[in-house]
Amino acid sequence: MAEAAERAVEAGLAGLLVTPSADLVYLAGYDPPPLERLTCLVLRAGSDPVLVVPELEKLRAQGSPGGRLVELAGWRDGEDPHELVRRMLTNGASYGITDTAPAVHALALREGPGARFELVPASRAGLALRVTKDAEEIELLSRAAAGADRAFERIAETTFTGRTEAQIAATLGGLLREEGHDSVAFTIVGSGSNAASPHHEPGGRVVGPGDPVVLDFGGRVGGYCSDISRTVCVGAPPPRFHEVYEVVRRAQELAFRTIRPGVPAEDVDRAARGAIEAAGLGERFVHRTGHGIGLEEHEPPYIVAGNREPLGPGMCFSVEPGVYLEGEFGVRIEDIVVVTEDGARRLNEAPRDLHTVA
Numbered sequence: 001m002a003e004a005a006e007r008a009v010e011a012g013l014a015g016l017l018v019t020p021s022a023d024l025v026y027l028a029g030y031d032p033p034p035l036e037r038l039t040c041l042v043l044r045a046g047s048d049p050v051l052v053v054p055e056l057e058k059l060r061a062q063g064s065p066g067g068r069l070v071e072l073a074g075w076r077d078g079e080d081p082h083e084l085v086r087r088m089l090t091n092g093a094s095y096g097i098t099d100t101a102p103a104v105h106a107l108a109l110r111e112g113p114g115a116r117f118e119l120v121p122a123s124r125a126g127l128a129l130r131v132t133k134d135a136e137e138i139e140l141l142s143r144a145a146a147g148a149d150r151a152f153e154r155i156a157e158t159t160f161t162g163r164t165e166a167q168i169a170a171t172l173g174g175l176l177r178e179e180g181h182d183s184v185a186f187t188i189v190g191s192g193s194n195a196a197s198p199h200h201e202p203g204g205r206v207v208g209p210g211d212p213v214v215l216d217f218g219g220r221v222g223g224y225c226s227d228i229s230r231t232v233c234v235g236a237p238p239p240r241f242h243e244v245y246e247v248v249r250r251a252q253e254l255a256f257r258t259i260r261p262g263v264p265a266e267d268v269d270r271a272a273r274g275a276i277e278a279a280g281l282g283e284r285f286v287h288r289t290g291h292g293i294g295l296e297e298h299e300p301p302y303i304v305a306g307n308r309e310p311l312g313p314g315m316c317f318s319v320e321p322g323v324y325l326e327g328e329f330g331v332r333i334e335d336i337v338v339v340t341e342d343g344a345r346r347l348n349e350a351p352r353d354l355h356t357v358a
């Protein structure tokens with residue numbers, strides 16, 4: 001919390017207002033349910049952190065890992081919690097606020113009588129607090145990735161033919177839990193032409209011979225996320241599939257080899273995109289190359305054109321190029337990687353060779 005307040009000052013802010021989110025979990029270890037009542041951690045340089053909480057949540061906040069490190073300021077129903085926060089802020093100053101803070105609270109803070117301070121979304125102020133992972137976080141991400149790898153290896157040994165996408169997705173979710181996940185976040189199973197839709201919702205389509213199947217799934221281990229994609233094929237693939245698969249695999253490998261400290265994030269995207277464009281499929285790679293991962297499935301750094309932020313050791317993100325041919329099939333290969341002192345290391349090690357399923 002002290003470091004976050006310092007970083008806010010370096011970003012030209014007088015402090016940070018953190019509402020329930022992954023940032024609040026990260027900073028104070030507090031994870032309250034999203035409520036209409038205001039909960040807000042107020043961090044100011046030179047002052048102790050204050051956690052503004054509804055009175056009825058006070059004991060819960062006190063018992064959380066960071067409960068003893070903050071001063072708790074309770075408020076009761078009928079009182080104005082926004083006024084309570086405003087009294088801690090200095091007019092004329094700017095404060096960072098959690099990107100996902102409910103508008104109802106952010107606006108109420110700003111609109112109060114005499115409020116003459118600015119609120120800036122934390123990400124716009126360049127405050128990606130969780131972007132560099134420490135050893136403990138990398139360990140949890142590694143465990144999550146290893147569990148996802150084993151779930152893939154096990155699902156790849158099952159029979160796909162004759163089962164619906166939804167049934168395969170349900171099996172996959174069970175395997176993730178068996179392989180050490182505390183919860184399952186998503187299980188995308190896109191077969192045949194459905195594989196051309198990157199975020200396809202698994203449904204009633206029955207998988208059959210000749211179907212490519214994109215599997216993209218993840219969950220949480222100790223709060224930290226997994227996210228892996230592999231594309232398999234039921235028996236012999238359709239025309240062009242092998243060629244497209246090799247293009248994506250090569251793009252993924254080239255992107256991975258681009259990663260090292262100091263390289264702008266967008267260079268990793270450019271490496272993957274270049275390989276796919278060279279094969280004449282650039283138009284069919286319809287999304288960015290990757291996203292950071294940690295307490296959230298998607299968080300900075302984003303591996304996307306225009307992101308000049310240099311990569312640094314401890315950053316964790318996905319490398320997931322894909323090619324999507326509408327009406328035919330899609331291919332995506334995704335690993336989570338961690339930036340090391342001199343390059344990068346993959347946390348996912350499930351085979352990337354084309355796997356044929358029954």
Ligand code: ZN
Binds near residue numbers: 199
């Ligand atoms: Zn996605």
Ligand code: ZN
Binds near residue numbers: 227
């Ligand atoms: Zn994914």
Ligand code: ZN
Binds near residue numbers: 318334
């Ligand atoms: Zn992903």
